[in-house]
Amino acid sequence: MKEQEIELLTSFRKELHRHPELSGEEVETASRVISFLKPTNPTAVHAGIGGNGLVVVYDSGLPGPSIRFRCELDALPIVEQNTFEHKSENGGISHKCGHDGHIAIVAGVGLHCKENPVRRGKLTLIFQPAEETGYGAESMLSDPKLVNFLPKRLFALHNVPGFETGTVICKKDVACPASEGLIFSLEGKTSHAGQPEKGNNPAPVMAAIQLKAQELHDQHWQNQNRTKITTVMMDLGGRAFGVNPGKGLIAFTLRSDSNEELASVRSELVSFAKAKCDVAGVRLSMEESDPFKAVINDPDTFDAIKWAAVSQGLAFEVAETPFPWSEDFGRFSEVTSTGFFGLGAGLASPELHHDTYDFPDELIPVGIGLFLELGKELW
Incomplete structure (x- = not known):
């Protein structure tokens, strides 16, 4: 791409970074994407799909391949600790997963179409809401308006710290685990702590x-599906030494490379919990x-990415x-x-x-180049 186009996209990325929005609240983010892509003369722009989802289409009107690229719109409830000029202006919210950079990359494919029509x-460019919570893809797929845009092939990327800049990392079959x-x-x-026999404390x-x-977890995580259960929260009583608490809460994250294995382990844990509670x-x-x-x-998409x-x-x-992390792209894998x-x-x-993370802008042209290569049949 031309240097001025990269500068435009970098500026756009930093604008998005300054104005992050949480999952399901990406109204202004979607609006900024629409405004940015309007000069690229898309064939159609479909907003409000599955909430704040956005679909931008560049249609030649001629027979040929149908290729889609997808990115995420939402940010995280994290207080940013950076001090640079494009620091988040929305208190307690920041782009700490790089979705602002992913948006810039996909928007860059649209920008390419301005002087290079399909x-x-x-x-089709898909801008998905609510990726961080795992509800965005489902909400878009449940929206009847998306039926006409379901792709035969859909690509997405994610930046990954800890690898040399620009290295492409890919895996056949399961790329990210299921989780819940x-x-x-x-x-x-509840009862007096001096008379616990008159209450029913759920602690046992x-x-x-747990x-x-x-x-x-110990039984399953070493198997081929690497199923894990992590205790993320336990809440019972408080600093009230005269009170025998009557309410408690315990929460888990279940994760597996297999949707079926995750469902099986979940069912086993739920059945155990129900039985214990009934007896107690x-x-x-x-x-x-x-x-x-x-x-x-x-296999074919893996080969295309490698090529x-x-x-x-x-x-x-x-x-x-x-x-190791889950990604709300898996729902698309089912269809x-x-x-x-x-x-x-x-x-x-x-x-x-991490509260000091910032998307590296040098990845913008790299990501665009990869997507354009994956969609080269269109031009």
């Missing part, structure tokens, strides 16, 4: 559930949160295991052929979700 087939948050709320009966049940979760006379209620499906790379990296003169690394890859953000880059 010659055959159709290019599971919250157990237990209600027994909570302890049993031990069962650890047992399942404790009322149990459950809440699910942050559901993510496993991201699957088809794009080699063609762009970039280092290509085959990942031995999936990325179409998906290709997901990492793009090295530098060995010295702060980790994702």
Whole structure:
């Protein structure tokens, strides 16, 4: 791309960084993307899909391939500790996962179309809301307006600190694990701490559930699906030494390379919790949160990503295991052929979700080049 185009995209990225929005609240972010891409003369712009989702289409009107690229719109509830000029202006919210950079890359593909219109087939750019919470892809796919835009092939990338800048990291089959948050709320009966026999403290049940979760974790995580259960929160009573608490809460993150294995382990843990609560006379209620499906790379999309990296003169690394974090791209893997890859953000880059992280702007032209190579049949 031309130097002035890269400068424009870098400026746009920093504008997005200054004005981050949380999952499900990306109204202004979507509006900024629309304003940026309007001069590129897209065939159609479809806003408000699945909430604040956005689909931008460049259609040649002629037969040919249909290729889609997707990025994320949302930021995180993290107080930024950086002091640079483009620091977040929205208190307690910041782009600490690099979604501002991903938006700039996908928008850069649209910018390319301004002087290089699609010659055959159709290019679709998907800007997804609520990736961080795991609800955005489902909300878009549940929106009837998206039916006409479901792709045969859909690509996405994510920057990855800890790898040399510009290195492409990809894995066949499972690229990111499935995960889910599971919250157990237990209600027994409060009493005086001097008369615990007159109450029903859920502590023993909570302890049993936690031990069962650890047992399942130890039993499963070393297997081929690397299933894990992490206890993320326990809440019972307080600094009130005269009170025998009657309510408690325990929460877990379940993670697995297999959607089916995750469902199986979840079912086993839930059944155990229900049985323990029934015996103890404790009322149990459950809440699910942050559901993510496993991201699957088809063999053909993996090969296409590898070829794009080699063609762009970039280092290509085959990942031995999936990325450790989940990614709300997996829901798309259930309905179409998906290709997901990492793009090295530098060995010295702060980790994702760290309060000093900032997307490295030198990745913008690299990411655009990869996407243009993946979509070269269109031009």
